[in-house]
Amino acid sequence: MTATLRSRGFLLSSFVTMNTNDVKRVHVIGAGGIGLSAVAKLLAHRGVRVTGSDATRTNVTDLLATRGIEVKIGQRAENVPDDTQLILYSAAVPSMNPERVRGKELGIPELTYNQFLGELSRSHRTIAVCGCHGKSTTTAMLGKILERAGLDPLVIVGSLVPGFPDGNIRIGNGEWFVVEACEHMRHFLELTPEIVVVTNIEADHLDYYRDLADIKSAFTEFTSRAKHVIWCADDKESREVMKLGGESVTLIGTPKSDSMAHDLTIVNGAQTWTLSNASENMEITLPLPGAHMAMDASLAARAARKAGASIEAIESSLAEYHGIWRRFELVGEFNGTPIYSDYAHHPTEIRATLQAARQLYPDARIIVAFKPHTKDRTKNLWREFTTCFEAANVLVLAEIYEPAGREEEDDEVNSHALLDDIRAHNEVIGKKQACMYAATNEDVLDFLDQTVRPPLPGMPRDVVFIMGAGDIDSVARELSSRA
Numbered sequence: 001m002t003a004t005l006r007s008r009g010f011l012l013s014s015f016v017t018m019n020t021n022d023v024k025r026v027h028v029i030g031a032g033g034i035g036l037s038a039v040a041k042l043l044a045h046r047g048v049r050v051t052g053s054d055a056t057r058t059n060v061t062d063l064l065a066t067r068g069i070e071v072k073i074g075q076r077a078e079n080v081p082d083d084t085q086l087i088l089y090s091a092a093v094p095s096m097n098p099e100r101v102r103g104k105e106l107g108i109p110e111l112t113y114n115q116f117l118g119e120l121s122r123s124h125r126t127i128a129v130c131g132c133h134g135k136s137t138t139t140a141m142l143g144k145i146l147e148r149a150g151l152d153p154l155v156i157v158g159s160l161v162p163g164f165p166d167g168n169i170r171i172g173n174g175e176w177f178v179v180e181a182c183e184h185m186r187h188f189l190e191l192t193p194e195i196v197v198v199t200n201i202e203a204d205h206l207d208y209y210r211d212l213a214d215i216k217s218a219f220t221e222f223t224s225r226a227k228h229v230i231w232c233a234d235d236k237e238s239r240e241v242m243k244l245g246g247e248s249v250t251l252i253g254t255p256k257s258d259s260m261a262h263d264l265t266i267v268n269g270a271q272t273w274t275l276s277n278a279s280e281n282m283e284i285t286l287p288l289p290g291a292h293m294a295m296d297a298s299l300a301a302r303a304a305r306k307a308g309a310s311i312e313a314i315e316s317s318l319a320e321y322h323g324i325w326r327r328f329e330l331v332g333e334f335n336g337t338p339i340y341s342d343y344a345h346h347p348t349e350i351r352a353t354l355q356a357a358r359q360l361y362p363d364a365r366i367i368v369a370f371k372p373h374t375k376d377r378t379k380n381l382w383r384e385f386t387t388c389f390e391a392a393n394v395l396v397l398a399e400i401y402e403p404a405g406r407e408e409e410d411d412e413v414n415s416h417a418l419l420d421d422i423r424a425h426n427e428v429i430g431k432k433q434a435c436m437y438a439a440t441n442e443d444v445l446d447f448l449d450q451t452v453r454p455p456l457p458g459m460p461r462d463v464v465f466i467m468g469a470g471d472i473d474s475v476a477r478e479l480s481s482r483a
Contacts (some may be wrong), residue, residue, distance in 0.1 A: 011425065027108075028052035029099050030072045030090035032061040035113050038156045038169035039088060040069050042143050045171050053079045053099060063167065072460055079100035084108050091185060091401070115154070117179060118190030124154060124177035127303055128191050131199030131232075132183070133349050134296045136198055140182040140324045141300035141317075143170055146178065148317040149309035153178050159343070160325035166425035167325075176307055184208060186218050191243040196226040196246075199304045201237035204346055206380040216241050230303045232295055233257040242373050248304075249275075251291060257351060260471050269360040282311050285319045288328060290356030297321070297440065326473055328353060332480030335454040337462045341476035345469035356389035364463045366391065367452065369444045369475060371398035371468035373431055375413040384426045385418060389433070390466075395422070396447050397434045399472030444475050448483070 029042050031052025037060050044050045044067050050131075052062055052071040059414065062073045072079045077098045087110040088105045093101075105112055111119070121128070127137040133158040134257045136159040143155030152174035160167035181188035186206045201219055203212045205265070219241050223229045229246030231238045242248070250257035251264070261284075264273035269289040275298050286297050301312050301314045323329055326343040333339060340357070350370070357366055368389060372378045378385060378400055389395050397415045419437050426433050438444040466476035 007208050008465075013119055018478055019239060020405040022046055024083055025049050025051070025081060026086045027080050027084045027099070028088045029075070029093050030054055030113075030404070031069070031099060031264060032056070032058050033090050033113070033444070034060065034158050034168055035117075035156070036088060036090055037061075038166070039113065039116055039142060040064055041067055042154075042156075042171060043165045051079070051081055051084070054254070061198065071122065075099055080106070080108070082106060083137075084290050085109065087265075088113060089430065101204065104188055114182070114187040114190045116345050116390065120154075121177055121179065121191045124155070125175045125307075126177045127186060127197065127232060127307060128179055128181035128189060128193040128222075128226075129197045129199070129303075130181040130188050130219070131197075132185055132202040132204045133346065133352070134199040134292060135180045135182075135292065135319065136324060136343075137298040137327050138197060139178060141297055142197070143178045144321060145300060145304040145309050145317040146174075146176055146307060147172070149304070149313035150358070151176055151308065156180065157324070158182075159327060161481040162322065162324065174375060176294070181220055181222075183215065183222075188222050192221075193222075193226045195228045195230065195303055195306050196223050197299050198223065198229065198231040198235075198238055198242070199299060200232055200235040200348075201299055201347070202382070203243060204377070207374075207376040211435060212237070228306050229305075230299055232299060232305070234295065243432065247302060249295070251298065253293050259298070259302055261294060262296065265304075272435055279300075279313065282314060286321060287319070288321070288323055288356075290328070290352060290359040293328075328356060329481075331466075331476045334452055334479045334482060337452050337454065339476050339480045340465045341473050342465055343466045343469055344467050345377070347381055347388035350388040350467060353389075354389070357463065359381065359389045361461070363460050363462045365453075366392045367394040367396075367458045367462055367464045368392040368446070369396045369448060369466050369472065371444075371470055371472035372400045372418065373469040374416060375400050375410050376401060378418065379410065379413045382418070382421070386421045389422065390429075390431060392433065394434045394436075394451065396438050396444055396451075397422075397466075398438050398441065398444050398472060401468065401472070401478045403470070441472060442477050444472070445478060448475070448479055452479075 007205045009453050030055035040050050042374045043091045057073050091112045139157045140161045146153040152172040154172045154177040155178040156168040160182045185208050185449045209215045233248035248257040249259045251261045259277040261273045270287045271283045329341045331339045331341050344353045353380040399415045455461050
């Protein structure tokens with residue numbers, strides 16, 4: 001790979017360490033993506049002239065503009081400056097994209113986002129956080145802990161982190177690189193980790209993987225590369241992959257776990273517990289509800305200890321952790337009703353988020369607006385989707401979101417059909433749940449505008465959760481702006 005970059009007068013090793021005498025121009029295709037936008041900020045911070053493009057204007061592309069990064073809206077050959085030395089692009093961008101085609105005509109080397117992360121990891125001591133759920137939260141927690149510990153890490157997160165001036169990236173000068181490592185298409189195999197954190201392993205991305213066994217083979221290969229592995233012993237599939245190797249962490253007393261969270265108490269949604277191993281105890285307080293949050297924090301705590309953080313830094317950092325963008329995020333209120341946005345788009349994530357919601361609001365009428373993410377995922381996890389909304393009192397289901405370039409033509413897979421099967425499941429279990437269909441985000445907004453009640457004496461309060469990985473988040477922002 002390094003050799004391919006010599007044609008424009010520099011080595012990749014000097015590029016990654018950002019010797020600006022060698023590198024002047026980088027073009028980013030898909031700069032509005034949460035990962036590539038972080039990389040664009042890193043390059044700009046290190047003195048590189050960055051240009052970019054994306055299909056649509058978003059708050060992410062607007063934020064890049066404030067960092068002096070010009071992002072063209074629309075994908076056109078003329079967006080690529082002739083003196084570009086490297087093109088970075090999302091793996092979702094096809095080879096016939098006009099900007100990639102133009103880059104080939106000009107002889108410009110190119111790297112995917114994940115390949116670039118791989119090069120970064122070779123120049124740092126790397127902690128890679130992987131798993132099917134909880135990666136962003138655990139990465140953010142870990143990055144904040146190492147920051148508190150004075151280790152000045154470089155951190156790249158697939159979300160926006162309060163307290164990080166650049167949101168999805170913390171640009172540090174220390175030796176540690178903390179990165180959210182994606183298992184899709186085996187992307188995480190580009191990394192060279194010293195420490196790996198595994199939150200859980202589950203069937204997902206079945207548009208690429210053959211089955212769960214194929215997914216587990218990827219995790220086996222990845223974790224075998226690390227000096228230390230911190231993993232969740234409560235998770236059956238992780239136990240099978242790890243074969244009791246690495247350092248296991250448990251919340252529910254899995255036999256032979258190396259660290260155990262115990263004496264967990266919950267008061268007003270805040271959780272407190274003791275995390276113990278053979279040599280030490282940590283007294284952890286987390287001001288967020290949900291067993292999944294407690295596990296993410298426990299994994300982050302153990303990984304931080306491996307990296308050299310003090311117990312005091314771990315405890316104080318987690319006690320001040322209030323979440324990240326679109327992870328149980330309290331966006332605002334609508335007529336006095338709390339509006340949350342959550343990225344959950346897999347049935348396991350949805351169930352965990354709603355369990356945490358019920359823990360925080362035990363007597364509320366929980367209203368969920370959900371937009372499924374891709375027909376392929378919806379089809380492969382259909383049965384699980386019919387059962388994961390049981391904790392909600394009201395469900396409005398928007399039509400399935402299809403990212404550009406990944407559209408599926410299967411007309412039988414749609415939210416109307418899924419809603420019919422959710423209703424059928426509710427009838428079998430005797431669940432009373434109001435279920436509605438909404439074709440568009442505007443229809444969702446109209447439904448919520450007419451349905452959400454202000455707090456009324458003697459009636460359960462309403463709480464709204466807007467859920468999904470696509471553009472449904474805009475509903476939460478718009479609804480709360482109407483307050």
